[in-house]
Structures are given as structure tokens and as C-alpha cells.
Amino acid sequence: MAAAIPAAKLELKPPPYPLDALEPNMSQNTLLFHWGKHHRSYVDNLNKQIVGTQLQGKSLEDVIVGTYNNGDLLPPFNNAAQVWNHDFFWDSMKPGGGGKPTGELLKSIERDFGSFEKFSEEFRAAAATQFGSGWAWLAFNPRPSDGKELVVLKTPNAVNPLVLGYTALLTIDVWEHAYYLDYQNRRPDYISIFMEKLVSWDAVCAKLEVAKSQAA
Amino acid sequence: MGSFSLHASCLAQPKLPWSNDCSQNLNSLKLPALQQRGPNFGSRKASKVLAFYGLKSPPYELDALEPYMSKRLMETHWGEHHHGYVEGLNKQLEKNDILYGYTLDELVKVTYNNGNPLPEFNNAAQVWNHDFFWESMQPGGGGMPELGLLQQIEKDFGSFTNFKEKFIEAALSLFGSGWVWLVLKRREKRLEVVKTSNAVNPIVWDDIPLISLDTWEHAYYQDYKNDRGKYVNAFMNHLVSWHVATVRIIRAEAFVNLGEPKIPVA
Numbered sequence: 001m002a003a004a005i006p007a008a009k010l011e012l013k014p015p016p017y018p019l020d021a022l023e024p025n026m027s028q029n030t031l032l033f034h035w036g037k038h039h040r041s042y043v044d045n046l047n048k049q050i051v052g053t054q055l056q057g058k059s060l061e062d063v064i065v066g067t068y069n070n071g072d073l074l075p076p077f078n079n080a081a082q083v084w085n086h087d088f089f090w091d092s093m094k095p096g097g098g099g100k101p102t103g104e105l106l107k108s109i110e111r112d113f114g115s116f117e118k119f120s121e122e123f124r125a126a127a128a129t130q131f132g133s134g135w136a137w138l139a140f141n142p143r144p145s146d147g148k149e150l151v152v153l154k155t156p157n158a159v160n161p162l163v164l165g166y167t168a169l170l171t172i173d174v175w176e177h178a179y180y181l182d183y184q185n186r187r188p189d190y191i192s193i194f195m196e197k198l199v200s201w202d203a204v205c206a207k208l209e210v211a212k213s214q215a216a
Numbered sequence: 217m218g219s220f221s222l223h224a225s226c227l228a229q230p231k232l233p234w235s236n237d238c239s240q241n242l243n244s245l246k247l248p249a250l251q252q253r254g255p256n257f258g259s260r261k262a263s264k265v266l267a268f269y270g271l272k273s274p275p276y277e278l279d280a281l282e283p284y285m286s287k288r289l290m291e292t293h294w295g296e297h298h299h300g301y302v303e304g305l306n307k308q309l310e311k312n313d314i315l316y317g318y319t320l321d322e323l324v325k326v327t328y329n330n331g332n333p334l335p336e337f338n339n340a341a342q343v344w345n346h347d348f349f350w351e352s353m354q355p356g357g358g359g360m361p362e363l364g365l366l367q368q369i370e371k372d373f374g375s376f377t378n379f380k381e382k383f384i385e386a387a388l389s390l391f392g393s394g395w396v397w398l399v400l401k402r403r404e405k406r407l408e409v410v411k412t413s414n415a416v417n418p419i420v421w422d423d424i425p426l427i428s429l430d431t432w433e434h435a436y437y438q439d440y441k442n443d444r445g446k447y448v449n450a451f452m453n454h455l456v457s458w459h460v461a462t463v464r465i466i467r468a469e470a471f472v473n474l475g476e477p478k479i480p481v482a
């Protein structure tokens with residue numbers, strides 16, 4: 001007798017580098033737990049929630065925007081957004097990352113923040129002052145009322161810039177599980193190392209190009 | 217006029233420790249110059265922060281909750297996080313004296329500001345929350361409450377097992393950072409399990425908490441990593457202090473009428 005074919009489920013995407021590639025700035029141990037346990041369980045729990053419902057088969061972005069429900073979150077939101085947020089976070093980093101962006105991206109940052117240093121300060125401050133669990137972002141606002149397309153935001157828990165209609169460009173996870181094994185309570189040290197050694201400006205650049213072409 | 221003004225101003229002065237006789241000429245009193253009577257008055261230690269609230273120690277040694285909550289975790293949780301909230305609060309209060317003079321309970325409620333919290337709320341509430349949390353645990357804890365408290369739990373939850381299930385379920389389903397509480401609701405006059413986010417706690421709604429569990433990741437990550445379930449079970453089975461919960465509900469009965477006073481002796 002043929003076994004029932006399981007309905008299509010979301011799969012856990014691996015980071016675009018081996019789990020030890022970000023050492024010593026983010027240990028393999030952290031990746032084993034952060035990706036292997038936390039991220040995996042968001043995927044598994046989301047599948048449990050949406051399999052057999054009308055959300056199954058929709059894109060992750062559609063599930064997120066649909067279950068955000070103007071802030072009155074429906075149950076799948078937390079898991080869906082956290083799956084997306086973590087995919088995005090791994091992409092925001094690379095081995096030998098950090099430093100400064102160049103070209104169009106740098107120009108845009110200088111235009112909207114005054115200087116790269118001012119942007120970096122604002123981003124670090126957002127990450128450091130997000131109370132409780134959450135994320136800090138560099139995002140692209142396609143319809144800025146003040147003319148500034150690039151914005152730094154901080155969001156609580158699973159919320160992300162998609163729910164505002166923005167395009168995310170860069171993120172740092174400031175849930176304690178993201179840094180506790182390597183930095184314990186020293187969140188500012190984690191943020192510094194992220195900026196100096198981990199950020200993938202290539203990834204940010206690529207995302208900005210896509211965002212600009214979509215807005216045009 | 218000279219002696220009259222001396223007398224009047226002498227009465228207005230607080231009794232200073234080095235002056236026994238208020239009738240002494242003020243000029244002969246050895247008062248430290250005003251600028252020396254700052255935050256370091258009475259102490260030689262250099263301190264950058266004016267201390268309004270202090271860091272209370274847990275009522276047991278930092279290794280006393282081993283192996284369910286390690287010394288290493290306590291050193292970080294109490295010594296860095298809890299300590300950091302105290303320092304953070306004191307730094308904020310230095311800025312102006314408008315919030316000066318409250319008890320910690322009062323400060324938490326005032327800064328909660330009916331749901332539109334002032335910047336000091338997060339620190340104040342987290343100081344309070346951690347004081348309360350250490351006291352909610354004891355070495356050799358766990359087990360079950362007895363007598364009056366057990367009866368109240370059975371009355372409001374059906375059974376202790378049912379309460380325990382609800383408490384654990386709340387702890388596992390709390391998303392993000394927060395706390396789980398067994399609370400005596402003042403108006404409803406009954407016990408409930410309540411989840412709060414970040415720094416919020418039941419005293420801001422004038423309710424009376426009996427025990428709490430910290431579910432911020434920093435409370436368990438060093439010992440249990442992502443396994444919050446194992447942490448919650450260790451708390452329920454080996455750490456929660458039903459003795460302290462009983463003391464708290466006895467005190468609460470002075471403010472909330474739960475019916476016939478239950479004196480918890482056999």
C-alpha cells in the first residue's frame with residue numbers, strides 16, 4: 001500500500017556558509033543551536049500550524065503579511081516571521097565580513113544618514129536599546145515622507161519591516177539566544193563585532209538594487 | 217537678632233551626628249564643606265553613580281540552587297543583568313529629582329504610568345522582578361504547597377496538577393522575553409496564572425503575585441540552552457518555594473478577603 005504523500009512543507013534553509021565559518025566572531029556552537037535548534041523549531045512549528053490550511057503553499061512573505069493582521073497577530077505570524085527573519089539574518093553575514101560598503105550603497109547611506117559613521121552609530125544604538133527580544137534593521141522605504149529612503153528600525157520579537165511595506169536590507173538578531181553563548185549579557189560587544197567582522201555589505205548592496213528597481 | 221536667627225536655624229537643621237548641642241554656635245560646628253557632601257558623603261569609595269536603589273542579594277548563596285540553576289548562571293544573571301538594571305535605574309534617577317523618594321513598589325507603579333510607561337519603568341520593574349524571583353525560589357524547593365494555599369489552588373484551578381499544567385503551558389508559550397506568575401487577582405479574589413512581556417508585572421494592575429518564573433532567555437540559556445521545557449520543569453520540581461508563596465498569600469489576606477481566614481497550621 002502506498003504511503004500517503006506528505007503535503008508540501010517549508011524546509012529549513014542552511015546558512016550560505018559552513019556552521020564554523022564565522023568563528024571566532026560567532027562560534028560554531030552558537031550556529032548549532034541558533035540555526036540547528038531555534039531556527040529549525042520555528043520551521044517545524046510553522047509547518048504544524050499551516051499544513052492543511054489555506055496558508056499552505058503561499059509564499060512565506062504572504063503568510064507573514066497576511067497573519068500580521070495590523071498588529072493583532074494571528075497564531076502563525078510569530079513562527080512565519082521568525083523563519084523569514086533568520087533566513088535573512090544568515091544572509092546578512094559572511095565570513096570575513098564587516099568594514100564599510102562602497103559605491104551606490106555607500107552614497108545612499110551618506111545621503112540619508114549624513115555619513116557612514118552616523119548610520120553605524122544609529123544602527124548600533126537601535127540594536128543595543130531594543131528592550132527584550134527583537135531585531136535591528138536597515139530598511140528601504142519606497143515611499144518616504146521625508147525623502148529618506150534608508151531607515152534604521154528596531155522591532156520587537158518577530159516583527160519585521162515587511163509588515164510596514166518596507167524592504168529589509170540588513171538585520172541583526174538581538175534575541176538573547178543570538179549572542180548568549182558567545183557574549184553572555186555583553187550585547188554591545190556582540191553588536192560591535194557584528195559591524196566590524198560579520199556584516200555582508202555585498203548582500204545589502206544586492207538587496208538595495210532589487211528594492212530600487214522594484215520601487216522605480 | 218543674632219541669637220534668635222541662630223536658634224531658629226539650629227532647630228531647622230537635622231540633628232547632625234557630630235553635634236550634640238544645638239545651642240552651639242554654628243560657626244564652631246565642623247561641617248564638611250558643601251561640595252564634599254555629595255554622593256560619597258560618609259564614604260571614601262569613589263562611586264560614579266548616586267545610589268537610590270540597591271542590589272539585593274538572593275536569600276541563599278549563588279551556588280545553593282545547583283544543579284538546577286548553576287552558580288555560573290547566577291553570577292551572570294544576578295551579578296550582571298540584575299545589577300545592570302539597578303545601575304541603569306540609578307543613572308536615570310540622577311538626571312532630575314522628580315522621581316525621588318518612592319519605594320521600589322511605588323516607583324514601578326508610577327513609572328508604568330497606566331500603560332504608557334516612562335523610560336525608567338523597564339529598569340525599575342526589572343529590579344523589582346528579579347528581587348521577587350530570587351525570593352520565589354529556595355534550595356530544596358519544588359513539591360507542593362499545603363493547607364490554606366493548597367486549598368485556594370484547588371478551589372481556583374480544580375487541582376494542583378491542573379494549576380501546574382497551566383503554569384508550564386504559559387511558560388512554554390510565552391513568545392519573546394517575559395515572566396510567568398501565579399497571581400492573586402485583587403478584584404476577582406481568585407488565583408490565576410498570568411504571562412507578562414518584558415518588564416511588566418502584576419503589581420501595575422494592583423494584583424498580588426505569589427511566585428514568578430523568569431522566561432527571558434538569559435534566565436536559563438547558560439544551563440539549558442534552548443530547552444526551556446527542561447528549565448521550567450526543574451523550576452517546578454526543585455526550585456519554586458511554596459513556603460514563600462504561603463507567606464505572601466497570608467500577607468495578601470490582610471488586603472483581600474478570601475473568606476474565612478485560613479491559619480496554615482495542622
